Each structure stands twice: as structure tokens, then as C-alpha cells.
Amino acid sequence: MERIPILRMGQVLLVTIQVDMHDQLALQLQDDLTAEIQRRGSHGVLIDISALEMVDSFIGRMIANISAMSRMLDAETVLVGMRPAVAITLVELGLSLAGVHTALDVERGMKRLQAGLDGASGVVNGDH
Amino acid sequence: MVHQAWSMEITKTGVIPLRAEHDIVFARQNVRRLSQEAGFGIVDQTKMVTAASELARNAVIYGQGGDLKWELLAEGLRKGLRLHFVDQGPGIPDVAQALTDGWTSGTGMGLGLSGAKRLVNDFQIATAPGQGTHVTITRWK
Secondary structure: OOOOOEEEEOOEEEEEOOOOOOHHHHHHHHHHHHHHHHHHOOOEEEEEOOOOOOOOHHHHHHHHHHHHHHHHOOOEEEEEOOOHHHHHHHHHHOOOOOOOEEEOOHHHHHHHHHHHHHHHHHHHHHOO | OOOOOOOEEEEEEEEEEEOOHHHHHHHHHHHHHHHHHOOOOHHHHHHHHHHHHHHHHHHHHOOOOEEEEEEEEEEOOEEEEEEEEEEOOOOOOOHHHHOOOOOOOOOOOOOHHHHHHHOOOEEEEEEOOOOOEEEEEEEEO
């Protein structure tokens, strides 16, 4: 079965969506990613959509779901690489992806996740 | 026959089947190509493709399959793209309700119809219970 690969980089899972996703593939990613978070004990998920030429309400809902599910599994999601035309279209469509963290590219997204991970461990260390 | 200074012409037309889920992806790719042929900029292309994706999904999931009929338009120097999404499904009993943000009969977010309407220049819907649904969207360059 066709699947979107999930890469692991330390405590972060990295997903690069490079195909025009059909609905079943989007749902499969949701299942695979939550399973992988639990299996690896990951605290961060980075989703790169720089190759996506469009995000409709179905794919948008999948992204919002992944972000909410990850949060419940103690992992933060950062969505990176959204094209400006996609952002304009999503907002006009009525989907603002409230609650989903974003960054402009993979590098900034990783920094953001790393800062969150360091901050979390810093709290533990600083708790005298 | 009435002659206008600029009469609207259909310069090219075709049909794309909407039977199964993978047809939604195929429809998106075709609408992207047609939007480029109509000379749309990247934002307009994205809006038209996204609207088409929403309506194609409606036809496949709720309309039990149908067809996407496309027309490339010319009116003087202006070019446009018109898409008809036609299904023989159960139809929509309350169109006003179906066009409300957040209202859904299925598993979606309820943004399909209302969202698609906001992404195009013209939006028409003809539907009745048991009569199927015909949604027409048009976008001009």
C-alpha cells in the first residue's frame, strides 16, 4: 500500500508530503504518525508541505487533526513550507488552522521544535 | 440573434469522470492545467483547483459519482474557466443550509460548498431531492 514516509531525527518525526494526496493517503498518514509518536516517544512532529500546490478542506482537516492528536500524545506539531497561494486560498475557504503552529521552512520549524524541547527539559532541570 | 460588442464564446470543452476517490486527484490535476491554459496567475489557479477539489469530492462522496464538464471561455480579450459538477445523487433538500459554513451531512468540515463559492467569481447550484445536484463555478482571469 502507498504510504507517506515518516523520518525520525532525534526526538522529532519529519514528514515531507511530496505527492498530490488522495483522501485515503491523508487518513493513512494520520494513523501512521500517531502510531509512530507512541512507538518512538517523540515530542515533536514537523510536517513539510512546501511541495503541496493546494490544500483543500479535507487535507486541512487532516493537518488540524494530526496537530490535535499529537498534542494529546505529548508531541508538538509544526507545519512548515506553506506556499503563499495556499495560505491565501485556505483563509478564503474559511480554514485558518487555528491552533496549528507554523514556520516558514524546515530549518525554522526545527529550531522552534528544538526550543520547545529544550524549554521543557529546562523546566525539569530548573525545578530545585 | 442579439449581437453584443463582446459575446462569450466557449473555446474548448471536455468531460472528466468523477466515480472514485482517485478521480478527485485527477480532476485537480486537470483543473490546474486548464487554469494555466486560461492564463490564471498562481493564486487564481490555486483557488480554482481548491474549489474543484471540494466540489469533486462532494460529487464522489455525497452524489454517488458524476461528471466534471469543463469549458474554457473567451469574452473579448478576457479568458475564463467554467466547471460543471453534475451528479445523479440524492440531491440537497435545503440548499441555504448546505451553503452555511460548518454545516455538514457527512464527515467533512462543512466548508465544501460555502468555501468553494468564496473562491470563484460565479457560483450556481441546481438541486432537488432525488434530482441530483449540478454546481457551476466560473472564474475569469
